[in-house]
Amino acid sequence: MGDGRSLESLWKRRSHAFRKETTPYFRYMSMSGFPAFLSLIAISGTLGYFKLIRDLPPHFPITAVGVIALVLASCWTPLRTWLAPADTVFLMPREGEMGSYIAASYRRSTIMTALFSAVMLLLYVPIYRQGAAPAHWLVLILGVAAIRGANLWGGWKERKIAWPGMRRLLRTARWLATVIVLYAWLTFVPWQSAIFTLLVAALFAIVYRLPSSHRFPWERLIEEEKTTHKRYYTFFGMFIDVPTLPSPIARRSYIAWVLRLVPYSRRNTFVYLYLASLLRTEMGGILIRLLLLGGLVTYWIAEDASLSGWGASLVYALFLLVLSVQLGALRQVHRHSVWKHVYPLPDSQRIQHYTKVDRMALIVVAAWLALPLALPLLMQGYYTPVVATAACVLAYIAIRPSRIRKKLRKEEDDD
Amino acid sequence: MDAILQVKQLIGGYSPRRPVLHGLDFEVNAGEMVGLIGLNGAGKSTTIKHILGLMNPQQGEVKVAGTTLAEQPERYRSAFAYVPEAPELFPELTVEEHLHMTGMAYDVAETDFAARQEELLEQFQMLPKRKAFASHLSKGMRQKVMIMNALLAQPPLYIIDEPFLGLDPLAIRSLLERLVEVKQNGAAILMSSHILSTVETYCDRFIVMHHGHIAAQGTLEDVRRAAGIDRRSGTLEDAFYKLVTGGRP
Numbered sequence: 001m002g003d004g005r006s007l008e009s010l011w012k013r014r015s016h017a018f019r020k021e022t023t024p025y026f027r028y029m030s031m032s033g034f035p036a037f038l039s040l041i042a043i044s045g046t047l048g049y050f051k052l053i054r055d056l057p058p059h060f061p062i063t064a065v066g067v068i069a070l071v072l073a074s075c076w077t078p079l080r081t082w083l084a085p086a087d088t089v090f091l092m093p094r095e096g097e098m099g100s101y102i103a104a105s106y107r108r109s110t111i112m113t114a115l116f117s118a119v120m121l122l123l124y125v126p127i128y129r130q131g132a133a134p135a136h137w138l139v140l141i142l143g144v145a146a147i148r149g150a151n152l153w154g155g156w157k158e159r160k161i162a163w164p165g166m167r168r169l170l171r172t173a174r175w176l177a178t179v180i181v182l183y184a185w186l187t188f189v190p191w192q193s194a195i196f197t198l199l200v201a202a203l204f205a206i207v208y209r210l211p212s213s214h215r216f217p218w219e220r221l222i223e224e225e226k227t228t229h230k231r232y233y234t235f236f237g238m239f240i241d242v243p244t245l246p247s248p249i250a251r252r253s254y255i256a257w258v259l260r261l262v263p264y265s266r267r268n269t270f271v272y273l274y275l276a277s278l279l280r281t282e283m284g285g286i287l288i289r290l291l292l293l294g295g296l297v298t299y300w301i302a303e304d305a306s307l308s309g310w311g312a313s314l315v316y317a318l319f320l321l322v323l324s325v326q327l328g329a330l331r332q333v334h335r336h337s338v339w340k341h342v343y344p345l346p347d348s349q350r351i352q353h354y355t356k357v358d359r360m361a362l363i364v365v366a367a368w369l370a371l372p373l374a375l376p377l378l379m380q381g382y383y384t385p386v387v388a389t390a391a392c393v394l395a396y397i398a399i400r401p402s403r404i405r406k407k408l409r410k411e412e413d414d415d
Numbered sequence: 416m417d418a419i420l421q422v423k424q425l426i427g428g429y430s431p432r433r434p435v436l437h438g439l440d441f442e443v444n445a446g447e448m449v450g451l452i453g454l455n456g457a458g459k460s461t462t463i464k465h466i467l468g469l470m471n472p473q474q475g476e477v478k479v480a481g482t483t484l485a486e487q488p489e490r491y492r493s494a495f496a497y498v499p500e501a502p503e504l505f506p507e508l509t510v511e512e513h514l515h516m517t518g519m520a521y522d523v524a525e526t527d528f529a530a531r532q533e534e535l536l537e538q539f540q541m542l543p544k545r546k547a548f549a550s551h552l553s554k555g556m557r558q559k560v561m562i563m564n565a566l567l568a569q570p571p572l573y574i575i576d577e578p579f580l581g582l583d584p585l586a587i588r589s590l591l592e593r594l595v596e597v598k599q600n601g602a603a604i605l606m607s608s609h610i611l612s613t614v615e616t617y618c619d620r621f622i623v624m625h626h627g628h629i630a631a632q633g634t635l636e637d638v639r640r641a642a643g644i645d646r647r648s649g650t651l652e653d654a655f656y657k658l659v660t661g662g663r664p
Contacts (some may be wrong), residue, residue, distance in 0.1 A: 016608045337505075343520045346489060
């Protein structure tokens with residue numbers, strides 16, 4: 001066997017292979033309307049941002065916005081390791097040399113997250129300077145860099161913890177502690193914040209020693225890699241057929257109770273299955289996150305009543321479009337399942353059940369997203385954009401099932 | 416006896432140029448358990464796929480409960496439950512949600528469902544795992560879920576492919592006890608397995624497959640006769656060995 005250098009070259013080969021594997025999908029994505037959609041969001045966001053920093057409202061929550069922006073920039077510690085289940089057989093004997101391998105992963109993660117942090121800081125500093133700004137902005141950047149570094153270290157320590165419950169608990173604690181530390185940096189003088197940061201870091205250094213830890217967290221890293229890989233493919237799945245990978249599942253008890261409302265009868269069998277898939281797969285998670293983000297952005301624009309309320313309608317329509325494209329991925333979930341052939345149910349019923357779930361989900365999503373659009377606009381007396389948007393959405397909800405049925409039949413024929 | 420499964424002159428495979436199954440003829444009757452045995456690649460799984468309707472016969476026909484899949488698809492499919500060799504569960508459903516969905520699909524009355532579910536969970540020692548997802552179950556436990564689903568449906572025909580892989584001794588015993596029970600209640604069972612001693616003990620008849628042909632079928636005595644060994648002595652394994660190797664070491 002070779003030395004650590006060969007493991008580093010293995011890391012490079014795997015990284016290269018992943019790039020090669022995903023390049024065609026990025027190409028398909030670039031040919032879709034998605035880059036245009038992103039550009040639209042970026043342009044409207046930039047315009048809104050410059051308008052904001054030019055005329056910052058007197059009671060703008062500078063510290064709260066800073067904490068939210070910087071906590072994302074500080075706590076998020078993704079790690080691409082390219083590790084696969086077979087590595088517990090072939091790489092595990094070289095565990096002692098894995099330092100150089102994982103260092104390559106950390107180098108990549110540090111660069112990527114530093115870029116993200118830099119963007120967040122670049123956006124926040126002009127706002128920060130218009131407030132009390134207890135620290136010079138350069139000192140704030142140094143402070144955030146230190147917090148970022150400490151979080152990277154904390155992220156690794158957590159990955160090594162043997163008990164999943166404890167790992168989740170400490171991760172939550174780290175995020176909460178970062179919120180408090182950032183609040184300190186934005187409200188206290190730098191030397192006080194620095195001492196507080198050091199004390200919190202020391203406390204975590206002690207706490208991380210308490211739970212049982214792995215020397216090298218093979219299973220955790222393999223699981224994480226699988227999840228990341230799956231996320232890429234869920235994203236690509238919005239634009240083109242992709243190889244089906246097992247979807248990570250979350251229990252989501254806060255919403256999965258809906259499953260119990262499905263009446264127990266044969267004619268609801270596939271409704272039950274598709275609803276479970278919608279609620280518990282990664283796709284459901286993406287839908288929920290998109291819905292929250294969409295609600296927030298729509299509310300901001302609606303509150304601002306930009307373009308006489310039509311701006312909010314446009315943002316609403318864009319988010320609903322992305323959500324319905326994402327919802328369409330549900331078609332792929334059981335496309336190749338053997339059970340759809342084995343269960344004693346006609347195929348026509350499966351298509352009918354699928355359409356039912358799709359329509360219900362779309363109605364819920366559209367209604368939820370309509371609240372932050374309609375309430376602020378109606379209260380300010382902008383009725384036309386709300387009525388026009390509602391009419392368009394109802395028309396879309398009416399025509400979507402027949403389009404879905406057509407697509408499902410075509411896919412069945414292709415299969 | 417009523418034939419629940421009838422396979423007549425079945426020729427099949429993935430390519431018409433190279434059929435894997437060559438004119439299979441057999442039946443499985445109500446109230447009997449038939450063992451399907453053969454070496455790896457003999458054609459057992461392909462035969463099962465044809466019965467399930469996942470593959471279409473190139474020639475011949477498969478009838479379940481007196482109908483082909485093309486004639487009455489719903490009647491055909493609701494007449495059997497299938498336990499695959501590799502457990503295939505829905506990752507987004509818990510153990511009890513799998514049973515719930517099977518109950519719905521096979522139209523098990525809601526009043527019977529609750530009692531059957533509890534009985535199966537208890538019998539297969541799965542009560543503590545009832546809320547677990549497939550990814551949190553061992554292979555043996557996943558196989559138990561497949562078996563419980565099949566037993567919950569109580570169909571006239573069970574198609575069981577290598578059911579013992581990964582099962583613990585208690586689960587093997589529970590499964591065999593339940594199979595004997597459903598058989599006594601009139602169900603037909605087609606079970607493929609490599610554990611010849613168990614097949615010999617529990618099955619009433621045997622189908623020995625070799626290179627896509629039926630090398631022998633019938634009772635143990637019939638299989639022994641086909642293998643050319645003494646009709647009253649020798650195990651199924653002895654006869655099987657003779658049939659597939661021609662007696663060569």
